[in-house]
Amino acid sequence: MLLLCLSPLVLIGLDAFTNIDLMLADAMFDPAGRAFPWRHTWLAERFGHDLLKLLFTGLGVLAIVLAVALEALAARKRWRPWWRLRMRVVALSAVLVPLAIGALKRASASHCPWDPRRYGGAESYVRLLDALPPGAQAGHCMPAGHASTALWMVSLCVVLLPHRPRAALSMAGAMLMPGIALGWLQQMRGAHFLTHTLWSVWIACAIASLLYALVVRREERGAVPLETAPRLRPCLPLKKRD
Numbered sequence: 391m392l393l394l395c396l397s398p399l400v401l402i403g404l405d406a407f408t409n410i411d412l413m414l415a416d417a418m419f420d421p422a423g424r425a426f427p428w429r430h431t432w433l434a435e436r437f438g439h440d441l442l443k444l445l446f447t448g449l450g451v452l453a454i455v456l457a458v459a460l461e462a463l464a465a466r467k468r469w470r471p472w473w474r475l476r477m478r479v480v481a482l483s484a485v486l487v488p489l490a491i492g493a494l495k496r497a498s499a500s501h502c503p504w505d506p507r508r509y510g511g512a513e514s515y516v517r518l519l520d521a522l523p524p525g526a527q528a529g530h531c532m533p534a535g536h537a538s539t540a541l542w543m544v545s546l547c548v549v550l551l552p553h554r555p556r557a558a559l560s561m562a563g564a565m566l567m568p569g570i571a572l573g574w575l576q577q578m579r580g581a582h583f584l585t586h587t588l589w590s591v592w593i594a595c596a597i598a599s600l601l602y603a604l605v606v607r608r609e610e611r612g613a614v615p616l617e618t619a620p621r622l623r624p625c626l627p628l629k630k631r632d
Contacts, residue, residue, distance in 0.1 A: 426580030438575035450484035457481030501529030541569035
């Protein structure tokens, strides 16, 4: 939790005091052709941007359907299954992570790499905390929206909580990899800087953590799940001795 709270400061520092975004974009940019060579390749555009987006969006819809089914089943049988709360977190993450990242992206002034003049565009390169130059238009490119279609899967680690926190942390790292890979493909195309993807990773982790605290911890605090509670034998009255 401490790492999650300190991560925004690290990301702000990366953007404000380093040139890592520009260094990586420079490596993927072709100065001779004044373009990003990977921008319209089949792997980065058709497969990475279109097909994988459909795949992970479909998985998100499946998670939502499963969560709704568990809610209905729990209502009929009048018991609160352990899985229902976890799937509620996953389903809400599948909805809220893309929505939150998309809303922040629409409000962002940051440009995509292919927008600044440095990479063949018409805009000035502006860091996160810099003001837009007079007459410049907002870029609406940060955080990375495409990666959010897979980053919600970090919430799947809640199935291991609270009993196996280390395994849950490892699972969270593994579940972030598809979203990070999507973000990397977008960086190769010139569609995002590295920090755009890292901000999306942090937002997804923050939303999943908050949902776990609000949905699971709050409801289970002080209560024993019915399916894991020990079966108690009824107390029988003691026989009186003659």
